[in-house]
Amino acid sequence: MSEWLDMTACQMKAAMAAGRTSSRELVAASLARIERLDGRIGAFLSTRGEQALAEAEAIDRRRASGEPLGPLAGVPVAVKDNLCTADGLATTCASRMLENFRAPYSAHVVERIVAADGVIVGKCNLDEFAMGSSTENSSSGPTRNPWSLDCVPGGSSGGSAAAVAARMVPLALGSDTGGSIRQPASHCGIVGLKPTYGRVSRYGLVAFASSLDQIGPMARTAEDAALLLGVIAGHDARDATSVAEAPPDYAAAMDAVDVSRLRIGMPREYFGEGLDAEVDQLVREAIRTFAEAGAEIVEVDLPHAPYAVAAYYLVATAEASSNLARYDGVHYGRRASEHAGLVDMYSRSRAEGFGDEVKRRIMLGTYALSSGYYDAYYLKALKVRRLIKRDFDRALEQVDCLMGPICPTAAFRFGEKTEDPLQMYLSDIYTISANLATIPGLSVPCGRTSAGLPVGLQMLGDVFSEGLLLGAARWLERARGGEGGDALGRPAILDEEGVA
Template sequence: MSFLYDKSLSEIRSLLLAKELTVTEVVEACLKRIEETEPSVQALISVQAEEALEQARAMDEAGPNESKPLWGIPLTVKDLLCTKGTKTTCGSKILENFEPFYDAFAVAKLKEAGAVIIGKANMDEFAMGSSTENSAYKATKNPWDLNKVPGGSSGGSAACVTASQAFGSLGTDTGGSIRQPASLCGCVGLKPTYGLVSRRGMVAYGSSLDQIGPMTRSVEDNARLLQVIAGHDEKDSTSVDAPAADYLAALNRTDLKGLNVGLPKEFWAEGLDGEVESACRAAVAKLEELGAELVEVELPHSSYAIATYYIIAMAEASSNLARFDGVRYGYRSDEAENLLDIYVKSRSKGFGDEVQRRIMLGTYVLSSGYYDAYYKKAAQVRRLIREDYLKALEQCDVLVGPASPVTAWNVGELTSDPLKMYLMDIYTISLNLAGLPGLSLPVGLGADSNMPVGLQLLGKEFDEATLYSVASLLEEKTEQLGTPAGL
């Protein structure tokens, strides 16, 4: 069944509904692919093989259900999305034995749509990282070159999709954690508008920044997943009460005439690697050929985005992670002799270095005497960054720029330099501060590195449909990357 590896989610769905394939055959093919590639790629924390096969056999016995848009499709989800009866570790030792009693809203929606969840994807611990090297369990590798990182923190999801272990995955994006690994691994990743997809059942890192989004091998597949998981959740106060658009209908556009595409000059400035700029400029030229009008715009406060983001994200992380104390659930040190020992030793041994670093910095910026100087000021700058985007999008329908300043770097290259690692998110984090949608899609391989390059499309609130329409046309005009060279 190796021929299935090159099929898209949409193609597999058609074959399943036509009874040319059984769900069991598709699931077995994915499990075989996991067996072949997982020893080298290390994309998954856990695989639910028996459960998936049992579900597949039951679905085959019942017969195809066309009313379920993902009927029989094997998917994975990032391991900070709660899955009933299956461990959810967040890539951390402190949650190594945590087994939720409910499904996250987005996971439940996938299951209702007929999807088969076959595994939980590896990630940077509590989504804190840009390379998926901060997991307590394993370091994921890039399928294009096993000596390179896949990006992060949703690197496991990106690598899993790119290695054809599943036909899609759900990641999360706090500061670029879907778009950046999608760029580095050569797949399609969408960070939705804040509030479009319910956050209920997602273990929080930065509550005002986190969003769940789909990662797939094609734009159409991505739209299919978003169509399922988007929508109001009355149990989530951050979920917006608005109906999801028809994202698949947006893929019918034949040209980009009348569409204004903005080029933020800050995204095309010094610091952008030459091969990345070359591939992205070529993609922009294709947009112009399709009829788009190019407009140069400015995001004047974007230079403050990294500082602003890390103050806000770390402050929220220090608050959200306070619940992991070794008392109620999660890892508890057996060396503790009193209550204070439980807190100190459990958290010291349960959390990795990067998580501890961010908790300490977050606690500092929220502390008495520093709140006004740091957190309050960051919140004010955040408003200015959002206003920059809204002003630019008054002139344009979408903005475009690189998703990452470089292609994938070597494993271990930046682990000893956290500040340099933070700079890898320079083109993605401002969008989370603004709460707007963004999509990364592959536009070629770097001329020197031969590694994937991703172009980022940024849009107006709840206008993911326009992003899909532009991305779909660009995908048609762009040569497909093919099979990852590292596999």
């Protein structure tokens, strides 16, 4: 029954615990909706129907016999296809380079979900190697926005966002290097959280830019996002950059948030030129809701914000050019069938395997690291990065968190920005700073434009303030008269689906 899928993960857990439904029923409903709708949306690159059902049945049996179950017991979950899975599904990164790559290991986060008794139903589309803001750069074709099939879902975690928005799964994992969780969450009307760098182990996440990449939850409510974050956060000895401190109890941290005492900063630089009027209005309205509840709103400055995009596209591409050097056709992945010698094999394999955007970024990054340019580009970008971090440190001395837009506009139409990479890069203008500064950032729905497209409110906080951001987001959901997507209504495509 597809109405089970209107429930949040927390509601599903309660319903299973009360015996009103089973994991098998939920997983079957999830797979059935993917089957019916995904031909039009394109959220998934692969599904694991039989295996997922078998796992769900096993969990149901364990529940029946009174065994203790993990915090995600029986809940269908989707993961972005740049997270390695050793279960037989390919890990393609939406790239021809890895179209047949099957990892012999699972990402740390995948292990955590499995250990928490979550049921992974499939893997989601993305911009190739997570490089993009629209999920148009996928070797398997684009994902469509469930709110408007003519529009992009955002990116690069567009598949994960669309899968949650179309209620195929209540929970999904994305990865965020410059906004790749928050921006598609905003465009698809769901909650997306990029945790503090190091909060979640990157082991098994196919690297785009190692110093910026972070895995995070995507869900329809802040509470569900907190549930998934609680499962994936924590130290992992296999990732040297993973932080040792144990994560807090996020439910308790959310409960502890008192909005009437909150000091909220509005970065002046995030409300200037280029921001769409409707987005501006929706975001300000959301912030006003907090003010009406007693929160103090102050304007703050992030003076180096104008340099964030430039610094980001040097740091991220430099690291990407290095991280992607391993895809050479020698040990795994695509190898050109015709070649004349080693160097030609390298060139042809990479020419065939990578899409245009990936090639563009490899070239940019290679240039930025080249002898004679390193100081002027990469090293300077690192200096700007430190200044951006300092901007946030100073701002967050005055306020508890910052609020502003996620993206200058709501979801755009297919092809609108593909011809102009710079325009595409600028759609990350408000999100990339959090990655450069290593702080957490969250997107929570705050309304829809006149065209019916969702808009997200961005919340940024100090390192390890995920609990605060999630608590504030849940407060907004409730203040708006629903939780997460519910206040937005339902994407029309769900009603076209008919009663199955």
